[in-house]
Amino acid sequence: MSTFTIFLALIIVVAFLLVVVIMVQNPKGGGLSSSFGGGGTQQLGGVKKTTDFLDKSTWTLATIMLALILLSNVAINRGPGNSESKVLDSDVTTQQPVTPAPAATTNDNTTETTTDSVQ
Secondary structure, eight states: OOHHHHHHHHHHHHHHHHHHHHHHOOTTSOSGGGOSSSSGGGSSSHHHHHHHHHHHHHHHHHHHHHHHHHHHHHHOOOOSSOOSOSSSOSSOOOOOOOOOOOOOOOOSSOOOOOOOOOO
């Protein structure tokens, strides 16, 4: 398994977790964050604590995803050869094919004037 494949798998897992965390949240307080435990202040951690946890986990997962995407660029297999641009290389001279100019044509088949008399 290449390093890029590992980064790709991690990005997919983090993206899935990020979608789940975002879908659980409800800005009006009616989402799953308010239904933990079932009643008032006896809830596990309370609604406010759950909302804080979901908010922090959203930002953490988004930061992790951004870091993984940027790091995966380093792991991309660019293939053999030099990765520098050949346009910037001063040693390489490119030659464009020269199209031959059309030869100056002289009309060798000049029409001969015939002085035949019409009879």
